[in-house]
Amino acid sequence: MSAMSDTSHTNALVHETSPYLRQHANNPVHWHPWGEEALRLAREQDKPILLSVGYSACHWCHVMAHESFEDTTTAQVMNELFINIKVDREERPDLDKIYQMAHQILTRRAGGWPLTMFLTPDTHYPFFGGTYFPKEPRFNLPAFKDILYRVAEFYRQNRATITEQCQQLAQAIDYHETPRTEGLTTNTISPELLNTARQQIEQSFDNEWGGFSKAPKFPHLTNIERLFHHYHITAHQENPDEDGLQIALHTLTRMALGGIYDHVGGGFCRYSVDEYWMIPHFEKMLYDNAPFLTTYSEAWQLAKIPLYKQVALTTADWVLREMQSPEGGFYSTLDADSEGEEGKFYVWTPEEVKGLLSPELYTPLAYQFGLNRPANFEEHYWHLFGWHDREAVAEKFNLPLDEINARLDKALALLFQAREQRIHPGRDEKILTAWNGMMIKALAVAGRIFGRTDYIHAAEQSLNFIRNTLWKNGRLLATYKDGKAHLNAYLDDYAFLIEGIFTLLQCRWNNSDYSFMLELIEVLLAEFEDKEKGGFFFTGKHHENLIARLKPLMDEALPSGNGVAATVLGRLGHLLGNDEYLRAAARTIDIALPAMEQLAYAHNSLLLAVEDYLFPPQLIIIRADAKHLPIWQAACQQDYAPQRLCFAIPNHTNDSLTGVLANCHPQGEAVAYICQGYQCSAPIRSLPALEKALLADNERVM
Incomplete structure (x- = not known):
């Protein structure tokens, strides 16, 4: 500081x-x-x-x-x-x-x-x-x-x-x-936007080190998300996009091995100052680590690469350990500096590490992370960088992978204990609604995929904190610190929190959360939507007058609030049969078409809404008793299926349900309803029949 x-x-x-x-x-x-x-x-x-x-x-x-x-x-x-x-x-x-x-x-x-x-x-x-x-x-x-x-x-x-x-x-x-219409090739929402974004991502790809730029190199996780979705769409077509999948996985692997990832304590830094992901700008931001957690969790679900699970779990554990307040909300950032020096908390010397580890632990650690190479940080220090993955370390030392995993895990645990004694970087302990919404989503995704109820509980704590502290008189506030919540919330606060609740409801049903989400949507539409031209302003109608009232469409450091709003409104429009939500989503896509045609891959969040517009999501509603509910839900959520939304609602829940949900009535111990677009299948009353229907869906061509 x-x-x-x-x-x-x-x-x-x-x-x-x-x-x-x-x-x-x-x-x-x-x-x-x-x-x-x-x-x-x-x-x-x-x-x-x-x-x-x-x-x-x-x-x-x-x-x-x-x-x-x-x-x-x-x-x-x-x-x-x-x-x-x-x-x-x-x-x-x-x-x-x-x-x-x-x-x-x-x-x-x-x-x-x-x-x-x-x-x-x-x-x-x-x-x-x-x-x-x-x-x-x-x-x-x-x-x-x-x-x-x-x-x-x-x-x-x-x-x-x-x-x-x-x-x-x-x-x-x-x-x-003002959206430019000059050169617009079409005024219709077309799959070509998705294909164009896919091509543009590949054109910027670094074949050697992964990522999508030279130094300084940012993660651009919305590119990874776009590639995963594109692969999923094409997976059962004549030419599955295996190349796009490999671009995504190679980038994730290089980042997970690189110095942008904190191998000792978990979590990711903001960006890399070099093209190798070696030396980061050492600040850790909540808004970066939320999409990192989401992306690595989904990458493990898709590719089952153990490194991705390890990274996802250690990142989530870092968030819960260092970034969650006793009140439940998540803090904002960790500083890049400690004791007045950037990176001092994170770097090592080989002599220091040798003093902490036995030779059998030090030798494989040094080989993997470059402690036997020249210093890579300011001439005299070493920042851990994965020159080799664990499989290569096992091969180098002719040891079983399980043994290498045990040694490296123990070595890193000892380094963590030693590092905890250092003076920590400063922590910005303000709690921001938008960033908490992103982390609620991320912990819900990780909790669902890895069966970690503690992650889901942490997401619930954050949501409860926001509702109790930052929701005042039917409006959200943007920030909280030291007992004071203030400042009118922005588009991102509403959009990201709505998405977080929507994701959490797919882990477990909660009527109160569902009702709160609908209240937030009403404010979103009333305060932020441009009813005349489409899209959403960044500030609400009752915000102070500034020199401009912007309507940001492009993804920046954060995903576009317009993209997140359009996607969640489109999905909820299908789920609830709400035409107002669907129209608001479609108008947002329409207003963004010129910008997306000019630079598609800079609008990946909006392209998720385009994807749902072209290929309406599959909705699965399960009504079951307490014994069968988790089993049926797990069957629907075990595979990577971004176009599938599953809501498992206990039989005894009837109050407050609306739209399609209200029409999906309990029938005996368990029943599932599968809907696509504007039509639903007959009720499915057995688990084998549900599994058969899911298998058929996995093999269908979108």
Whole structure:
């Protein structure tokens, strides 16, 4: 953490709940949170706003804070010339999305964090911006203090130019947010979108190391999900997409062996700074580990590769051990730094490891993870990187795989015990509704696939926490910390939480959760849907007015809220026979068609909704007594079948069921109803008959 220990300075951030903002509460900079007070001061004093956006696990945010925001000379210039506003992009993704887009338009290059933007005091449009600026000139960047003087001078002398530029920026944002129809080859929803995305993913694939870019290399797990779905669709056709499946599995294997995965404690870091997945940016984010957990669980279900099960279980265990609060919700992030150094918590020296392990444990560990190779982290340290998988280690030492597994597991357990004695990275303990929704889904998937009731229970605890703490007066709030829940929830909060509940209901039925999900959907449609043009705005109708009201369609660090909303509404529309939900999903796809045609694989979350539109999901409703319910449900959920939705509802449950669910009545000890699109089969009253129907479904051509 970069917060100063000197408390001689205190600014307005001291009253905030965000750990990131509180890190800057003792800076000599007169920081303000985003709000009417700061905006009023800017207007009254006619000073430009210096907007600084970051988050607590951001390494370069800490660097800039230490170099500039903790420096009294720099702070004096900032205070004299600007009204300074700090924003936690995790609490205010609305502001971050707007000003990241503005940065990209102004500079013609991608933004990032820290984001540094200079806004007019009246309209709040930016007229200059960048990301990290050093205290002294380096990296081909001017000194931050020089930037401050030049920006302030430009503002004083060029008001008319700035006004004109802001008007042009407003037009550019509007243009960016308006779907383009030029070059649109069709106005119909076609399977070609799925084929195009599949081809684009392969074109970006790194054949050697896996993944879909050069350095820095991000996981892009929505690509893996798209490839799995594409393989499933084609599995029983004339030409199954085996190549696409191998692209996905090779990438997952390389990441699981790589340094982006924490081999000692479980969980994944944000991204790799190299193309080999060797050295990560060491921050661990809840929103990354949720899709990692989902993807590796489903990969094991599909391919039965033991490495994937190991990775999924250790990731889930890390989440429960280190990221779940006593109240039930999940914390946000672990910092990249500890003791002021990035990665210090995670790296080793061979001598240190030799002192912890016997030779029979050290030798195979060193061979697998490169401790017998040159240092790979800052010349003097080793970060564990899987040069060999466990099968290769067993072959190298001519030992049975079971013996190698036992030795490596014991060695890693001893390293974990030793590492626990180190000073841990800082943890951002705010609880975000959207990210908790993602983890509820992930733990539900892992719990169902691996039969882990503790994972399902943890998901239930998170959901109960959100419902009791962040659901107020029929609306969600976005964030919670230290007993305070606040900020209007965003599209992602509603969409991800609805998806999380929908996934959890497929593990076990709960009437209260079902009713809560329907309440959330009503707010989603009332507050966020663009009834006229289709799709969903990121902010609700009652949100504060900002310089733009965005409707994000593309997957970014998080899946697209529009994609998640369209998918879950489409599926619930079929499940409940609700035309309003189906129309909202279809309108969202329609509005996104131009963007998807231009760059299909950047919209993988929306393509899931396209897939369901083209190939309506199979719905299985089981009504049974307590003895038969889990057996019948397990028969339906043992295979990887992303187009199959199974809800096992106890016979005694009748209240609150609607749509198709209400028509699936109990019949004796157990009965199953299978529906596809707008038709349902006759009730199935025996387990062998159900298994036969499932086998026929697995062999059908979609």
